[in-house]
Amino acid sequence: MSVNIPFIRQISWPALFLQFILIGILIYIFKLSGTSEIFLLTAFTYSISAMILRNVFAKDHRHGIRLVRQNKFIEAIPFFERSVNYFTKNKWIDKFRSLTLLSSSKMTYKEMGLCNIAFCYSQSGDGSKAKEYYKQVLKEYPQNGLAIAGLNMLTSVNENKF
Secondary structure, three states: OOOOOOOOOOEOHHHHHHHHHHHHHHHHHHHHOOOOOHHHHHHHHHHHHHHHHHHHHOHHHHHHHHHHHOOOHHHHHHHHHHHHHHHHHOHHHHHOHHHHOOOOEOOOHHHHHHHHHHHHHHHOOOHHHHHHHHHHHHHHOOOOHHHHHHHHHHHHHHHOOO
């Protein structure tokens, strides 16, 4: 059974702009080819490309998200760890994710993975591990609002224990 877990999507407007340019290029290519279903082919090509790219490069991240939605936090952690390792080794994929994954996310996949690991630990009752990961996020991404809020919440809970 799925639980209503909050998911935050922050959009990078420059990345979204690049995707619109890519869509424009696809429209132009299909127009040059003389096909009559330009917009349908563009939407189909873009959608299939995004699905394939994300299933190839971000498969562990996506699997972790599916497990979180099923409330299987402990089981999701290894998938997020593999995702973080993959995007640490392949920084260029994450850096250019607007083109390599057709993602307009403001956060890198590595950053999302670390936040998701921290969230999973906090949901499974391991506040100290969650704090450790939130601190790691803030060390690498000092402006990460999720890590700041998560760390503040965990600190507040610990201070208010009876």
